[in-house]
Amino acid sequence: MTFAERKTPARLASPAARKLPRKILFWVMIAYIIAGLYGRDPWKTDDLVGIATMMSALEENHWLSTYIGVLPYPELGPLTHIIGGVFIxxxxxxxxxxxSPAQAHILAARLPNFFYFFSMLWGVWYGTYLLARRPEAQPLHLPFGGEPNPRDYGRMIADVALLFLLASVGIVIRLHETSYFPLLMAIYGVAFYGFVRFLDHPTQGSLVLGTMLVAAFMTRGVVGVTPLLLVSLSLFITRIYNLRLKVFLFISLLLATLLSVVWLASTYNIDPEWVVNWWDYQRQLFSLSHWLETPKNLRDLSWFLWPCWPFALLALWNWRQWFDTPHIFIPTSFVIANLLVIFTTARAFEPEYAPLTIAFAILAALAIPTLKRSLINLLDWYSIMVVSFALIAIWVGWVALHFGIPQQIHHNIMRLIPGFDTRILWINVIAGIIICIFWYRLVAWRIKSNPKAMWRGLTLAAAGTTITWFLLSALWLPAINYNRSYRTVGESFAQLKLPTQTCIRGENLGEGQRAAFYLFGNVHFSQDEACRYMLLQTNKESLLNSSFKNPSIIWQGQRDSERHGETFLLIDLKTQK
Structure with missing residues (x-):
């Protein structure tokens, strides 16, 4: 069946494709990325590990392989710390x-997040725009005309996809980490643009995709690049690309392969043991036995992909006769490829879920012109209700924390942050009030103006997610930082002023804890079993049952907010009693 013989499900009049005011979109994006990025310490685990690998690249000269201090960290590739190290x-x-110099390093390490964030949004917006302006994606021609032109329609769909992405619940916190997560999201966003760009500019598309393939491989290894390879395979075996485009696609794969081989060969010449450990880790990630975790993954995805997934499923149903067209096939292949990776990867969670957000946001945007006006308005009212409730809950919790009312809520909060200084930071309170006033004005504008543009239903959803995150950062960032920071225990250890070359072996430490002591305590852990000192994570009960009887404890520390008995001990093994 040709395109002309099919009945498009999209119905839209020209006023519904009115341009979203760029000032509103710009300030929503700026508020989104700034809130929670600064004014806090690196948090466990990926946030700490990310900065630690960047500092290790600078101090230990490990640029092509990933280290925390002098210990290898083969779970990740080097691209994140290369970019972060250069910025530092x-x-x-x-x-x-x-x-201070230490704080300056943290501030500089977070600058790439702006680049990653806007690269992701650019890739999603421009790729969606190129797809939506294609002939097969156009809305139904009205009997007397009045449908939007392809350019306006494409821009409207792209705006909605961007708003859906900003409204997504699961990626908000992780995009503010100094880790591989925001870089990987940027790579997938730009890679989507590359796949779409093949259709009208194959040379540019080939260069973009080839670069993103090697970037994904150097960021997250096999699990990072596999979804993009699966999408490429689907385009090879279908008719979405003609023979000429498939040749360019092969060239991009060849380019990525050559660059990846160059990186691995160069790294092997410098550090063969790291490459062997890296490859062993990659082989352990995939297994068909992980299909057993499918119910858990589906449960987690239901909140992680909110509010995109219901609209994306509607798009797949309403456009079901158009799966052989680029605007449906490419984002759908993204969904299938990432689901295959999720269901076959060990301990799949947020980093594996995140690329789905991009594909679901694009599909959700394509659902909007197929829906009735009443359903779109329902999204408005849902956003008003949920966001308003969330803002009230944040304020209720803040009042309970600082004033003890309600008493039970205060008690529950203080169990998580024992010893927290509850002095009120009035500048944060003023910022919180301004944020709530802005939300009120935005809701009033939406109700009063009732714009006809199709982006109207997503404005409150995207702005509401941003405002909720902004208020949470303004009122709760000090308490959250107190709960998740390792700064105090690391700086307490640094006061021992041990020589830099002191041999210290870590025992029962997670990677985030190793990174924390490296950053805040200047501890360069060693794998040497003959080390005189050992930094042990334990608790009193475990210590009594350990093989170290009457240990010679040089230092003992604990995070201020620790409530599970997590204790760190520096033990002198040579003078053990």
Whole structure:
């Protein structure tokens, strides 16, 4: 059946494709990425590990392989710390005029998040725009005209996809980490653009996709690049790309393969043991036995992909006769490829779920012109209700924390942050009030103006997610930081002022804890069994049952907010009693 013989499910009049005001979109994006990015310590685990690998690249000269101090960390590739290390090298001297060198490194390490964030949004917006302006994606021609032109329609769909992405619940916190997560999201967003760009500019598409393939491989290894390879395979075996485009696709795969081989060969010449450990870790990630975790993954995806997934499923149903067209096939192949990776990967969670957000946001946007106006308005009212409730809950919790009312809520909160200083930061309170006033004004504008544009139903959803995150950062960031930071225990250890070359072996430490002591305590852990000192994570009960009887404890520390008995001991093994 040709395109002309099919009945498109999209119905839209020209006023519904009115351009979203760019000032509103710009300020929503800026507020989204700034809130929670600064004014806090690195949190466990990936946040700490990310900065630790960047500092290790600078201090230990490990650029092509990933290390925490002098210990290898083969779970990740080097691209994240290469970019972060360069930013630290360039910008930390400027920040040192205002803050300590250690804090300057953290501030500089977070600058790439702006680049990752806007790269992801650019890739999604422009790729969606190119797809939506294609002939097969156009809405139904009205009897007397008045349907939007392809450019306006494509821009409207792209705006909605961007708003869906900003409204997604699961990626908000992780996009603010100094880890591989925001970089991987940027790679997938730009890779989506590359797949779409093949259709009208194959040379550019080939270069973009080839670069993103090797970038994904150097960021997350096999699990990072496999979804993109599966999408490429689907385009090879279907008719979405003609023979000429498939040749360019093969060239991009060849380019990525050559660059990946160059990286691995160069790294092997410098550090063969790291490459062997990295490959062993990659082989252990995939197994068909992980299909047993499917119910858990589906449960987690239901909240992680909210509010995109209901609209994405509607799009797949309403456009079901158009699966052989690029605007449905490419994002759908993204969904299938990532689901296959999730269901066959060990302990799949947020990093594996995240690329689905991009594909679901695009499909959800394509559902909007197929829906009735009443259903779109329902999304507005849902956003008003949920966001308003969330803002009230944040304020109720804050009042309970600082004033003890309600008493039970205060008690439950203080169990998580024992010893937290509840002094009120009035500048944060003022910021929270302004945020709530802005939400009120936005809701009033939406109800009063009742715009006809199709993005109207997503404006409150995207802005509401951003405002909720902004209020949470303004009122709760000090308490959350107190709960999740390792700074105090690391700086307490640093006060011992042990020589830099002191041999210290870690025992029962997670990677995030190793990273924390490396960053805040200047501890360079060793794998040497003959080390004189051992830093042990334990608790009193475990210590009594351990093989170390009457240990010679040089130092003992604990996080201020610790409530599970997590204790760190520095033991002198040579003078053990």
């Amino acid at each position: 090298y360039l910008f930390s001297p400027l920040f040192e005029f205002f803050v």
